Amino acid sequence: MIFPESIQSLITALERLPGIGPKSASRLAFYLLRAPEDLAQDLSAALANLKSNTAFCAECFNITDAGRERCEICESSKRDAALICVVEEALDVVALERTGGFQGKYHVLQGVLSPIEGVGPDDLKIKQLIERVARGGVSEVIVATNPSMEGDATALYLSQRLEPLGVKVTRLARGLPVGGDLEYADQNTLLRALSGRHEMN
Amino acid sequence: MIFPESIQSLITALERLPGIGPKSASRLAFYLLRAPEDLAQDLSAALANLKSNTAFCAECFNITDAGRERCEICESSKRDAALICVVEEALDVVALERTGGFQGKYHVLQGVLSPIEGVGPDDLKIKQLIERVARGGVSEVIVATNPSMEGDATALYLSQRLEPLGVKVTRLARGLPVGGDLEYADQNTLLRALSGRHEMN
Numbered sequence: 001m002i003f004p005e006s007i008q009s010l011i012t013a014l015e016r017l018p019g020i021g022p023k024s025a026s027r028l029a030f031y032l033l034r035a036p037e038d039l040a041q042d043l044s045a046a047l048a049n050l051k052s053n054t055a056f057c058a059e060c061f062n063i064t065d066a067g068r069e070r071c072e073i074c075e076s077s078k079r080d081a082a083l084i085c086v087v088e089e090a091l092d093v094v095a096l097e098r099t100g101g102f103q104g105k106y107h108v109l110q111g112v113l114s115p116i117e118g119v120g121p122d123d124l125k126i127k128q129l130i131e132r133v134a135r136g137g138v139s140e141v142i143v144a145t146n147p148s149m150e151g152d153a154t155a156l157y158l159s160q161r162l163e164p165l166g167v168k169v170t171r172l173a174r175g176l177p178v179g180g181d182l183e184y185a186d187q188n189t190l191l192r193a194l195s196g197r198h199e200m201n
Numbered sequence: 202m203i204f205p206e207s208i209q210s211l212i213t214a215l216e217r218l219p220g221i222g223p224k225s226a227s228r229l230a231f232y233l234l235r236a237p238e239d240l241a242q243d244l245s246a247a248l249a250n251l252k253s254n255t256a257f258c259a260e261c262f263n264i265t266d267a268g269r270e271r272c273e274i275c276e277s278s279k280r281d282a283a284l285i286c287v288v289e290e291a292l293d294v295v296a297l298e299r300t301g302g303f304q305g306k307y308h309v310l311q312g313v314l315s316p317i318e319g320v321g322p323d324d325l326k327i328k329q330l331i332e333r334v335a336r337g338g339v340s341e342v343i344v345a346t347n348p349s350m351e352g353d354a355t356a357l358y359l360s361q362r363l364e365p366l367g368v369k370v371t372r373l374a375r376g377l378p379v380g381g382d383l384e385y386a387d388q389n390t391l392l393r394a395l396s397g398r399h400e401m402n
Contacts, residue, residue: 003264003295004254004255004264004265004266005254005266006247006250006251006254006255006266006267007251007255007264009243009246009247010244010247010248010251012243013240013243013244013247014244016236016240016243017229017232017233017240018228018229018232019225024220026292026295027219027292028218028219030264030290030291030292031218031219032218032248032251033251033252033255033264035217037252039214039217039218040248040249040251040252041248041249042210042213042214043211043214043215043244043245043248044244044245044246044248044249045210045245046207046210046211046214047211047233047241047242047244047245047248048241048242048245048249049207050207050208050211050230050233050234050241051234051238051241053205053206053207054205054207054208054234063204063205063208063231063234064205065205065206065207066207089231090231091227091228091231094204094227
């Protein structure tokens, strides 16, 4: 035993976080030891009630405060309820909100179809999306799952399920990322950028 | 406010950790939200009593369990008390212990001399080291501060302070790291490796 018990248990817990290996965990633990007392305390308090203080919105399944039935966005009358953007997880909502370019509502699937990991349609909030659209008032569903194999498969599945409801289903555009470099773009991205080319006006 | 309050406070606390930016903090927070409940709880518990459960060894100033005066290494009769290895921080003790190649005792300075950051000799455990050596029974002090500008300056200062006590002061060897590539070694390391060359036997 090189470390005292209390530090070892912190390192063990930190190592379980994604992207944090044994060395980073040790470094973080010792940083926390030297940092002003309130950092360790703040973190501890924020973690203690993390799950009990949060809940999922009953409408879009985004994360919201516990005790609230629907999230801020679902409750807002300023957002266009006819436009639903389907994303994989709550972090994607944050990314889209940061752009300020979307004024509709969201639907968080809480994952993506993945036969390899055993995730099927029933493990995601797909049934709830279909029901939501079937209730009417929705004109377009933007499928904003990740531009990955699983994301594409999920998008295809969703469009097949939504089609009978007579709703327009769209997918986010693919091409070169803004500020990117053509030279470093991978083959598939470049192919998509070529086939998706548009007239300059 | 995109995130619920409880998640935002966790993200804010995580962002204060070194090497964790806003994006990593969000990702970690959402990971903790989905991870089995006990991870957030384990982390919270380990952090809550971090400082109250640890103390500094009165002899070498390494970190040890609270309520203990001297650490395991200082108390061990198997370790050679005539050999003291001076390091900057507790993590360096761990690194040296992992090698299994050192059987002496340690002295943790708890920092390094740095005029830029306003760290002088009185801010480190230098006085305690001098006193420890002056008490006698020490034949060699290995100065294992980092091979950096500050580490070298600290080593020089220590050797000047220790010299009058008639103790041998040594410094860790410098050269090419094992498994390293000559092509990628920086100029200073290569110069050191050249000047420190030794006969093959």
